[in-house]
Amino acid sequence: MHERSLGNRLFGIANGTVLILVAAVMIIPFIYIVLISFATEQEVLAKSFMLFPTKFSLAGYRYILSTPILLHSLWVTIGVTVVGTLVNLLMTVLMAYPLARKELYGRRLILLLVTFTMVFSAGIVPTFLIVKGLHLTNTYWALIIPSAISAFNLIIIKNFFQQLPDGLEESAKIDGCNDLGILLRIVLPLSMPAIATFALFYAVNHWNTFLNAILYINDSRKWPIQVLLRQIVILTEKGLSDMSEAPPPPSKIINMAVIVFSTVPILAFYPFLQKHFAKGVLLGSVKG
Amino acid sequence: MNQVESEPALAAPACMPKRHRVGLRLLRDKWLYLMLFPGVIYFVLFKYAPMWGLLLAFKNYQPYLGFFESEWVGLKHFDRLFHDPVFWMLLRNTLILACYNILFFFPAPIVLALMLNEVRREAFKRVVQTLIYVPHFVSWVVVVGIAYTFFTLDGGLVNEAIASLGGEKINFLISTEWFRPMITLEVIWKETGWGTIIFLAALSGVDPQLYEAARIDGAGRMRQLWHITLPAIRSTITILFILRLGTFLDTGFEQIFLMLNSINREVGEVFDTYVYTAGITQGQFSFSTAVGLFKSIVGFVLIITANWLVKRFGEEGVY
Amino acid sequence: MLGLPRKLAFVGLAAIVATSLAACGQGKKEEGSDGRFTFTMMNQYTSPEPPGENNPIIKKIEEYTNTKIDATWIPASAYNDKVNVSIASNDLPQVLMIQDTKSSSIINAQRSGMFWEIGPYLKDYPNLSKYNGNETVLNNISVDGKVYGLYRARALARQGIVIRQDWLENLGLEQPKTIDDLYNVIKAFTLNDPAKTGNQDTFGLVEAEDSSNGASAVGLTGFQTISAFFGAPNQWEIRDGKAVPQFMTPENMEAMKFYKRLYDEKLINQDFPATKTSKQQEQFFQGKAGVIFTTLDFLITGGNELKKANPDAKLDIISRIEGPEGERVFATTGYNGMFVFPKATVKTEEELKQLLGFFDKIVDEEMMYTWTWGIEGSHHEKDSSGEPSISDQTAYSNEVSPLKQLPSYDGALMIWKGKGEADNKFRQMMQDNESIIVSNPVEPLISQTAVEKGTELNKIITDARIKFIIGTLDEDGFNKEVEKWRAQGGDQIIADYTELYANQAKK
Known part of the structure; x- marks a missing residue:
């Protein structure tokens, strides 16, 4: 970065300051959640609001470790997320690439039909019947296959593919590549930022999957963590029990600890993908 | 291609x-x-x-x-919907919130992404990016819970701050004026950072040599932004905008439902919350489907119109 | 591009995960071939985790009844979605717990004959007829006079006032006996520094909105309690042969004015319309308020929580407040959800009887003991005189409590010496109050308009009630909202109930 004028520098400082403020505002509530998860129950109960607990406790996390099903469900979530994301990417990229090729016959019709499904959705029951008819219920595949492609992601990926520089496939075809070869050898390597982005989008979707798990999976041993997390959060925030002598809802610290426990793994996923965004693409070398 | x-x-x-x-x-x-x-x-x-x-x-x-x-x-269920005395209120509330959303929330990730793009220090950029994307993972139940803690009348952080500055406390949570700004602010807070990702991905496709060349030509930051950065994400913005119109009448059920109460209902009740009480909790599937279909048709008409317009202006549409 | 070794590693990982997923997806082994009666059930759980596979209570039930329960436990937070899908896709278990008994799809399903009518069988089962034979409750769950579900019985007289006894003592006050007393106590709890902190930092009464109650919401959690004292009807009453909703009675207006006074004089939390019950209770536990209108059993659960932050606090319960019509308490519906037995899966009468026999057996004397105390050694211990006491509260909460969704009676009125004085007190009070309960006469009647539009219409009233209390509507304004309710379908509901009640009385 040579020749930085004073104006440029001032702009940089102002820009940086605003970004720091924005980041602070966005992260503080989460820090609050983390801090509460380490507080003692007495203190949380006694104060309606606090930023720093005076006493630290690991009770919330001890609770998590004492309940095998929570740990187990985290593994389910991780497994479903990994496999599900791979399936998503495979299916989406395979479909998006042909649709990015303008000369493809029938392309507009398919795109219109895909867009249609974004706006009109069939509803829970008919979809359930399909999943049941395919004997997917009570298997992990019920969490993966019915959401194999997101129309939204498909359209955006297609759009990214379209923006790659012209003439790539022609030169490849001259080298004797078929269309699949072009996709694998040329288009994909150039689209790593997009692939990383959609890997993240899909992964997060799988991570948050909740209603499908309840509808399609009866066996609680196969539930992903969000099913359990949601129940705990709702129990704490609203309370569900109706019986006299019901045990008190899980305390706020347990609630917060479970939120942290179920969020941190997917948060940790981001920095790994970030390097793909940051790299940029040296298109010049391809063109040249 | x-x-x-x-x-x-x-x-x-x-x-x-x-x-x-x-x-x-x-x-x-x-x-x-x-x-x-x-x-x-x-x-x-x-x-x-x-x-x-x-x-x-x-x-x-x-x-x-x-x-x-x-x-x-x-068309019985549609008839019931359109002749419901609250239909116009629902339509008005939904449209206003949707417009707030398009006006204030839609541009937010674009602006933030452009700001991040201007950051030259890679490490700083990465840290900020990682921090701003965290709120996306906090569920609405928890976000609204936190909002209540911050904005409540007695002992809420915001009102305590107002009081200590000598101002008069505002009952944010049961105020009709503050309902919409609070909803929009919550959405902006929760989803802006997440929304930047897609634009940053689009921006990473920009050839750095273009900036280099522009600098040699003496173009300032603003001109680089205008001539290189924006055109690079223009088609992504267009596509996202068109697709957003498809779900124009979706206002996010859970958030609004949690924020609603007797006092702010007149400005806060939208199709999604109405159909929940009128249809879903009562097990009236057909009526719920009819309301959903109505929303979908509106969304689809908007998509088709927008796509047609965009193409008239020589842009690449969704299909 | 990925380097070849990394690519291979990646593919390898994917393959491993995929095969392990597939392996886990294999169907489970069929059990129950050992002659035990096996049945499928879908039920909700309201605990943080579903009852585990190795839950000792399940083992005990299965052994005791010689059955094998193939249960699907669904989190209560999503239970209705699951039930709706199950019914719509005809994917039904033999025993289905239904929480939302008055939703239109469930009512229609009952009318269509989808479930066995179990009413006539109940008398054959000694325990079920003891706990699930209450005429009022049977009437409440019936559809067109027929009983299709085994209801899960709850106390009928459950509501009352929970009060900070230590605050009363600090201020030298007596427990309130009349509505005026109650007002004065609430006022003193706000203004006279009952906690002796030197500041005026307490509310007399902490209130919350009750929208989660759907069609039976009244606006505020405590409004039912107060309006009972003022002599209002419980939701509806029949006056001169005509059905009249509570909010059209003068007593309702009195109760609203009582609240308005509390609000205007700032004796009640000022943002109660936006306060959820969890927040309400939290404020009570923090020692910010001295009175809460809730269920009498809150004495125990609430008391335990309160003592965590305020170890010296003392709670007591009151339910008899003398009003213009004497002492009155509103009845609850007396149940929370019911079990139904779909004909599609319970094929024969024989099977139905077996299932009812199961439910009968799990509320017999020995099992009620187990529900209350768990298993000796793991959950409770007996002292020298044979009196049990809970020895491991955590194990009890984790293993016994979640399963209390299963028996058709929660033991609310059973008094056990070992549970302690406070526990005995609230149960005794619930029993005593059954003599002064006021029921909702239209609960068993099914008005089509109410089923379709009830929740929606009800919001007009609850909103207006709250607006009246905080002063954005005056009495005329409130009456205008009532007119709106009538015009949008309320008149039809009134006509329906009037007619249905007359028909029912004729029979």
């Missing part, structure tokens, strides 16, 4: 009948169709096969009877 409708040399001679040309194109692109195949099967099986569910809107669906046995009622 940007050559519009270019017919490569492989294409059949112009004198052949059209049918044959199509056949030849199909043959030529056999790999592409093969690649399309799994996706098409997916959409047919999981999206179109269950579409009969939409017909429930025209039936009086009783789950125990099943789809076929339930009686047809034509």
Whole structure:
């Protein structure tokens, strides 16, 4: 970065300051959640609001470790997320690439039909019947296959593919590549930022999957963590029990600890993908 | 791939009948169709096969009877919706919130992404990016819970701050004026950072040599932004905008439902919350489907119109 | 591009995960071939985790009844979605717990004959007829006079006032006996520094909105309690042969004015319309308020929580407040959800009887003991005189409590010496109050308009009630909202109930 004028520098400082403020505002509530998860129950109960607990406790996390099903469900979530994301990417990229090729016959019709499904959705029951008819219920595949492609992601990926520089496939075809070869050898390597982005989008979707798990999976041993997390959060925030002598809802610290426990793994996923965004693409070398 | 409708040399001679040309194109692109195949099967099986569910809107669906046995009622459910005394209130509230959303929330990630793009220090950029994307993972129940803690009248952080500055406390949570700004602010807070990701991905496709060249030409930051950065994400913005219109009347059920109460209902009740109490909790599936269908039709008309307009202006649309 | 070794590693990982997923997806082994009666059930759980596979209570039930329960436990937070899908896709278990008994799809399903009518069988089962034979409650769950579900019995007289006894003592006050007393106590709890902190930092009464109650919401959690004292009807009453909703009675207006006074004089939390019950209770536990209108059993659960932050706090319960019509308490519906037995899966009468026999057996004397105390050694211990006491509260909460969704009676009125004085007190009070309960006469009647539009219409009233209390509507304004309710379908509901009640009385 040579020749930085004073104006440029001032702009940089102002820009940086605003970004720091924005980041602070966005992260503080989460820090609050983390801090509460380490507080003692007495203190949380006694104060309606606090930023720093005076006493630290690991009770919330001890609770998590004492309940095998929570740990187990985290593994389910991780497994479903990994496999599900791979399936998503495979299916989406395979479909998006042909649709990015303008000369493809029938392309507009398919795109219109895909867009249609974004706006009109069939509803829970008919979809359930399909999943049941395919004997997917009570298997992990019920969490993966019915959401194999997101129309939204498909359209955006297609759009990214379209923006790659012209003439790539022609030169490849001259080298004797078929269309699949072009996709694998040329288009994909150039689209790593997009692939990383959609890997993240899909992964997060799988991570948050909740209603499908309840509808399609009866066996609680196969539930992903969000099913359990949601129940705990709702129990704490609203309370569900109706019986006299019901045990008190899980305390706020347990609630917060479970939120942290179920969020941190997917948060940790981001920095790994970030390097793909940051790299940029040296298109010049391809063109040249 | 940007050559519009270019017919490569492989294409059949112009004198052949059209049918044959199509056949030849199909043959030529056999790999592409093969690649399309799994996706098409997916959409047919999981999206179109269950579409009969939409017909429930025209039936009086009783789950125990099943789809076929339930009686047809034509437009009865739509009639009920449009003649409901609260219909216009719902429409107004939904539209206003949707416009707030498009006006204030939609541009937010773009602005933030452009700001991040201007950051030259890679480490700083990464840290900020990581921090701002965290709120996306906090569920609405928790976000609203935190909002209540911050904005409540007695002991809420915001009101305590107002009071200590000598101002008069504001009962944010049961205020009709503050309802919409609070909803929009919550959405901005929760989703802006997440929304930047897609633009940052689009920006990473920009060739750094372009900036280099612009600097040599003496272009300032603003001109680089205007001539290089924005054009690079323009088509992403367009596509996202069109797709956003498809869900124009979706206002996010859970958030609004949690923020609603007796006092702010007159400005806060939207289609999604109304259909929840009027349809879903009462087990009236057909009515819920009808309201959903109404929203979908509005969304689809908006998408088609926007896509057509965009294409008229020479941009690449969704389809 | 990925380097080849990394690519291979990646593919390898994917393959491993995929096969392990597939392996886990294999169907489970069929059990129950050992002659035990096996049945499928879908039920909700309201605990943080579903009852585990190795839950000792399940083992005990299965052994005791010689059955094998193939249960699907669904989190209560999503239970209705699951039930709706199950019914719509005809994917039904043999025993289905239904929480939302008055939703239109469930009512229609009952009318269509989808479930066995179990009413006539109940008398054959000694325990079920003891706990699930209450005429009022049977009437409440019936559809067109027929009983299709085994209801899960709850106390009928459950509501009352929970009060900070230590605050009363600090201020030298007596427990309130009349509505005026109650007002004065609430006022003193706000103004006279009952906690002796030197500041005026307490509310007399902490209130919350009750929208989660759907069609039976009244606006505020405590409004039912107060309006009972003022002599209002419980939701509806029949006056001169005509059905009249509570909010059209003068007593309702009195109760609203009582609240308005509390609000205007700032004796009640000022943002109660936006306060959820969890927040309400939290404020009570923090020692910010001295009175809360809630269920009498809150004495125990609430008391335990309160003592965590305020170890010296003392709670007591009151339910008899003398009003213009004497002492009155509103009845609850007396149940929370019911079990139904779909004909599609319970094929024969024989099977139905077996299932009812199961439910009968799990509320017999020995099992009620187990529900209350768990298993000796793991959950409770007996002292020298044979009196049990809970020895491991955590194990009890984790293993016994979640399963209390299963028996058809929660033991609310059973008094056990070992549970302690406070526990005995609230149960005794619930029993005593059954003599002064006021029921909702239209609860068993099914008005089509109410089923379709009830929740929606009810919001007009609850909103107006709250607006009246905080002063954005005056009495005329409130009456205008009532007119709106009538015009949008309320008149039809009134006509329906009037007619249905007359028909029912004729029978």
